[in-house]
Amino acid sequence: MTDTSRSRPAVEARGLHRRYGPSGPAGFEAVRGLDLDVAPGELFALLGTNGAGKTSTLEVLEGLAAPSGGEVRVLGLDPLRERAALRPRIGVMLQEGGFPGELTVAETGRCWAGLTTGARAVDEALDLVGLLPRRAVRVKQLSGGERRRLDLATALLGRPEVLFLDEPSTGLDPEARAAVWRLIRQLRADGTTVVLTTHYLEEAEELADRLAIMHHGRVVTGGTVAEVLAAHxxxxxxxxxxxxxxxxxxxxxxxxxxxxxxxxxxxxxxxxxxxxxxxxxxxxxxxxxxxxxxxxxxxASLEEAFLAVAASGGPAPAAAPARPETAGRAA
The missing domain is CATH 3.30.70 (Alpha-Beta Plaits)
Incomplete structure (x- = not known):
């Protein structure tokens, strides 16, 4: 018997819009009709210029915000309306965790584990990100890179089927970044679906099975790294x-x-x-x-492809969506 669950996307969006403020010129449309499919077990990187709509897209997929238009599904569920059923199955690493500075690393992990269904041992999560020796240190005494690793540890507590990572390497030194990359690769090898945004193009080039580059709320190009570079x-x-x-x-x-x-x-x-x-x-x-x-x-490098998108000026034309098989299934 065929396992049809594996043939369905783990993450999908159809005609996704996200708008801030009222309609008309007084508001701002951050995401403008985005289509996206991410296969189970795939690592998908969402790239883009500042203000391109990456985080706005991720927040809708994570169930942290409602779409202004279109539909999204994560593991077949609406991430906002069916959040209670979906939340135990996903992990979320925001751009900033905002944990209380007076708590220790271990206390922060225990607080988060108490809110997580089927959480793994806190020390296990801290060990995964190299923070176990810092478990007794207060959060306010951590470096910026260590705080990012704590953010990642809390996202991994629930053994997520889908992991959303928003700028996971920000603030990490080269050694810590390499360690996080190894961990992400291992998670993918174990079957976790990973969706990440990053400004480190080398990170996307090294890790992503497929990627999409956004500009002004739309996906301009996408696919495997080789497919994206073939156009240059x-x-x-x-x-x-x-x-x-x-x-x-x-x-x-x-x-x-x-x-x-x-x-x-x-x-x-x-x-x-x-x-x-x-x-x-x-x-x-x-x-x-x-x-x-x-x-x-x-x-051609991914940097050249990215800069070509950035230099394109205005928003990508809505009348020319990219085909799924050549654009990361994101148009």
Whole structure:
């Protein structure tokens, strides 16, 4: 018998809108018709410029706010109307936990565990995030990164099926960030569905199965990292030797699909086929015994894709939603 529960999205939104204030110019529409599917056991990253609507979207999915329009489902339940049934099955890490500063780390964990159905042992949760040695320290004495790890520990107390992480690495030093990444990977490997927002593009590139980039309340592009980067050309740069003179462009090979940009002896090639173009270029250099100094070849980066979205100016056109299979199922 087929397990149909695995074929349904763990998190889904259809035509999601979230508006602040009244209708008309006096209000602000933070989310403008967002569609989203996240598969069970998937790690999905929601990226975007400041004010793009990421946190506003997450708050609706978490059941902390009502949508102004559209529908959302988490594990098949309405996160607001069926919150009592859903809350024991999800974990939420907000941008700021706001725990009382006079409580110790352990006391904070126990308070939160008392509100959590089937909570794991507090020390177990603290150990997962590397805070067990700090269990007797007051919250107000923790560093910013330690407070973020405490936020994560409380989100993990209930062994969530779906985990929402809003900027989980903010304030963490590189060592702590790497440890949190390992933990998130392990949670995903154990079957937890993870939805996170982040400003660290490397974090999304390292962790996400799929991602979507929002701008002005809409998803502009999405999919796997490879699918997102495929829309942006790779780059090959090098310097021609002095003997090519000021007319270096005449000495360059014809490389189909590659756009050369020259700055003196410095050459930049943009190409949709990095391997093919680089093979042709190196073959030409070998045949002509040309040394390509400072040769550098790299695929497009997620940062380039993100900056292209940020530079696009106004909101993404509503008439051109991305297809689910190529845009992280988020249009």
């Amino acid at each position: 050309p790779a780059r090959i740069s090098f310097e021609l030797p002095e003997r090519t003179g000021p007319h270096a462009s005449l000495d360059l090979p014809v490389l189909p699909g590659a756009r050369p940009e020259l700055d003196g002896r410095r050459v930049l090639l943009r190409t949709p086929d990095l391997q093919g173009t680089l093979t042709e270029l190196l073959g030409w250099a070998a045949r002509h015994r040309v040394e390509l100094a400072r040769l550098d070849a790299r695929s």
